[in-house]
Amino acid sequence: MTLITVENLSVRYGANTILHNVEMTVEAGEIVTIVGPNGSGKTSLLRAIIGATKPSAGRVMLKPGLKIGYVPQKLHIDPTLPISVERFMRLTDPVSREQCVDALEAAGVPDLLKRQMSQLSGGQFQRVLLARALINRPDVLLLDEATQGLDQPGSAAFYHQIEEVRRETGCAILMISHELHVVMSASDRVICLNGHVCCEGSPAVVASAPEYRALFGTGTGGALALYRHDHDHDHDQCEHSQEAAE
Numbered sequence: 190m191t192l193i194t195v196e197n198l199s200v201r202y203g204a205n206t207i208l209h210n211v212e213m214t215v216e217a218g219e220i221v222t223i224v225g226p227n228g229s230g231k232t233s234l235l236r237a238i239i240g241a242t243k244p245s246a247g248r249v250m251l252k253p254g255l256k257i258g259y260v261p262q263k264l265h266i267d268p269t270l271p272i273s274v275e276r277f278m279r280l281t282d283p284v285s286r287e288q289c290v291d292a293l294e295a296a297g298v299p300d301l302l303k304r305q306m307s308q309l310s311g312g313q314f315q316r317v318l319l320a321r322a323l324i325n326r327p328d329v330l331l332l333d334e335a336t337q338g339l340d341q342p343g344s345a346a347f348y349h350q351i352e353e354v355r356r357e358t359g360c361a362i363l364m365i366s367h368e369l370h371v372v373m374s375a376s377d378r379v380i381c382l383n384g385h386v387c388c389e390g391s392p393a394v395v396a397s398a399p400e401y402r403a404l405f406g407t408g409t410g411g412a413l414a415l416y417r418h419d420h421d422h423d424h425d426q427c428e429h430s431q432e433a434a435e
């Protein structure tokens with residue numbers, strides 16, 4: 190069953206068109222990862238999906254009644270503001286303490302309810318954001334670089350938790366990540382974005398696609414270095430030269 194359909198989507202800020210004719214879908218229960226260089230429009234795509242950014246063309250269709258949980262890229266809380274995890278989780282939605290506890294448990298941090306937000310480690314903070322996104326039992330979870338600032342074990346543990354969430358709740362996951370080694374092992378499908386969809390498919394297919402290699406290099410494992418993407422192709426044609434990968 191298709192949960193999200195993005196049709197011919199373009200997003201423009203002033204005179205700059207950031208996304209051109211993006212087409213993609215998210216099916217129930219799948220883990221889809223968006224990869225792409227800085228500034229390639231990944232966050233804009235997620236924001237268009239949740240309705241926070243208005244498309245200049247095209248549309249986003251959501252399954253009727255679809256519940257979305259969103260974990261933003263950054264959330265700054267003033268460290269001098271005294272706010273407990275429980276209060277933070279109940280700020281925007283009328284949820285019970287039991288729902289908070291269940292969500293924290295699902296996010297792998299069952300004991301944080303009474304802690305101050307300002308005292309959490311980076312990893313714990315991200316887990317609380319995840320818990321807050323899970324609280325209404327979403328059909329799909331959107332994660333925007335949710336492991337930014339975490340060390341490698343912390344980030345691996347976070348992605349492990351995401352897989353656990355999917356196993357337990359069956360929710361689909363659409364995430365942005367720069368951690369290519371994790372992406373490649375934990376995703377059902379990868380979408381490589383650079384203002385438009387450069388290529389997409391299973392991790393293995395995308396990793397060997399010339400378009401992907403042009404963006405991320407040909408190395409293996411987690412050591413892929415981002416390097417300049419030679420824009421020697423036409424966005425409408427979406428043709429990349431093989432030489433760019435070499």
Ligand SMILES: Nc1ncnc2c1ncn2[C@@H]1O[C@H](COP(=O)(O)OP(=O)(O)OP(=O)(O)O)[C@@H](O)[C@H]1O
Nearest residue numbers: 202203207225226227228229230231232233234262
């Ligand atoms: N509200 C806005 N107004 C004007 N320009 C914006 C706005 N939001 C984003 N942009 C620009 O749009 C482009 C795409 O930004 P976006 O955040 O979608 O990229 P991204 O792929 O998520 O980048 P990163 O990997 O660095 O997070 C960037 O050049 C950014 O400066």
